[in-house]
Amino acid sequence: MRNLREKFARFMVGRYGSDELNRFLAMLTLVLIVINLFLRTNVLFVLELICLILFYLRMFSRNINGRFQENQRYLHYQFLVTETFRKWKFRFQEGRKYKIFKCPNCGQKLRIPRGKGKISIRCRKCGHEFLGKS
């Protein structure tokens, strides 16, 4: 067992190994396998294979710089996706706490806390007052 581990360690010398993109590929493969347990389609099966092959090709690759660049690109997109979700979540939470009114005089958007009933709203831009239900 120890011998096998040593052989593998020697095999991996100078090879890329694992990174965030590979962890994502492994997760994706797993998710696809589970989904395909129910759907049993060839398309998903081919996708599973592609993900798995990419996973091993990247792990055993000797082009470390190339794989590093791929991972950097992946991290960039991952950041964009998580940021977008974070913004959506924020807007959703804000939307439950506040109501947005538009001043009928100047068009300024005003954020008013919800649940205060019918109130008089004073525009902070032009000073116009109007009634609104929060």
Ligand SMILES: [Zn+2]
């Ligand atoms: Zn106004």
